[in-house]
Amino acid sequence: MTNPVTIAAIFLGPLLVTLFFVLLSKAERRRLGPSGEPGFFQRNGAPVAIFLLAAVGFWALFLIVFPQLYMIDYSFHPKLPQIKRGGPDDVYTLENYRYFLFGSTRDTSHWNTTHLYAFWITIFVSVLITIANFAICYPLAFYMGQVARPGVVLRLMLLLIIPYWINEILRAFAFRVMMGTGGVINNILMATGLIHDPIDFLGLDVALYSGLTYAYLLIMMFPLYNAIESLDRNQIEAARDLGAPWWHIHLFVVMPYAKPGIASGATLVFMLCAGALAAPLILGGPKTLWFTPIVYDRFFQAFNWPQGAAYALILLSACMAFVLLVMRLFKVRLSEIAR
């Protein structure tokens, strides 16, 4: 539909990379001689080997790599009616990205302050929420991982697992029931005479930010607990015997040890926050700024798919930057983050 050369690159590129590695491994095997491991087909038997290749090929290529590459290409095209796509008007353009920066596909004299500010707020608040979640979860994770007796841990664990699977929309709705102008909190505050007029928690973004903190609390809890739980208690005892104050023990013994868990929880919470859609739609006031609903509107209000793709990629690059930053900062590998 678009440029045939790019289409070929999207589909053949990943295949060529795969082929390259296959040839490389073949060459290596030949160099090692017949003493090496059996080949893939020999090792699994033909039927299973074919199943493995077909399944992984379909998943990695048709579900992951091709759609992502295609979306990148798509974001550099103008919005055109179906009939004109692939025609002379279908050129490569930066207009979708220009629109994000300047609010217009041509004029570059004014910044697109609404979208830029929404983007900045989304990233900034997501980082703050990630930090807040860590602060809220750390004491309980430490208590469960190091202090509490096994029976207590089991019961606390059950209490945590029960709300874990509850849908994001319902969590947001629960916060709206509490924080709406006719909601529970306002009713209580007015009944006690503390305030006379209801506070607009939704318009002030209080509802959204606390709702997001609430929604992803347990995403932080489980990796953190798993990491702290495996720490040998003797290390803490040793530090205590050597006279370390309690905050030294946490800062220089427990937290460095729990680094992979912290990194894992932090990346997931940040990604979910920055990509949250239901919570801002439900808990946002009329002036609330969040980036994901803007992406959503590109599709469902502006009906501008290429622009939506560009906005999605901007969000994706922010998330990738965060993952890389966390890996750098905590000196952890990707396999320690995603488990």
Place this chain on the structure above:
Amino acid sequence: MSSRLIGRLLLGFYLVLFFAFLFGPLLIMGITAFNTPSYPQVWPFEGFTLNWFDRLFADRSLMEGLNNSFLIGAFVVLLSVPLGLAGAIVMTQVYSRARGLYYLVVVSPVLTPGVIIGISTVIFWKDVTQWTGAQSLFNGILLATLGQATFISAYCMLIFLSRLQRYDRVQEEAALDLGASRTQVFFDILLPFLRPAIFSAAVIAFLSSFENYNTTTFAILANKTLTTVLAGRVRQGMTPAISALAVIIIAITVAGAILYEIVKAAELRKETARERAAVQGETAQTPANVSTAQHHAGAAYPL
């Protein structure tokens, strides 16, 4: 007052606050489902009613969404569990220099926001179905399944990977020595060993699919699922009927999660018992046999 006591008090206070924060909003929402006023409110509690639940069952688009959610959930389980299984097995065998890139590719959906997966799925398959003339396949149920399977397969793969770490290839070699084919080894040794992981992966896959909104809202096109109907209703206005729906959904998910934990715990107990029996049997063996067993145990899958 000793500092120990203060510490305990602080801890208790913190635990109460934490769990109040965790359960409070859900509890409040739950109460509003049984209160008569048409705006969800807890206090004053004007009267107990089950009317809001009756309304739900008369709601046809909600029921249609629920049907689709179950359908998509079943498809996602059928697709993601095999894909995740294949992904994990390939991970243990993939050429060492390609492993980093392979890992990056198959794990990236876990770290990608759901909206982006939904968007790329729709954009890609819209054009692909058009080129191939298979427009009828451009359908919300199918696309939601594909979009969700993209990242749910990765969850499944991670579950299988952690199970495969404990896989001892000595059984495989024994079976091969006794004349089994490679295919028999896969079906009679590897799959039974992975059975608990298959169960976990299926439950996790279904729950993830059932509660997913971000990917689904893009991929579902003109169809609807429970979550997309729910999101639409919540945005339209606040009614206790939504609270009632929430109570039902929460009851279902909680029942599912608890059942899952119980089955998993039973499975674990069975396994430790089996391992203990195996260890006892092993100590009765001759020293020569024990040393070969140890030799083989070292050849467990490297990860």
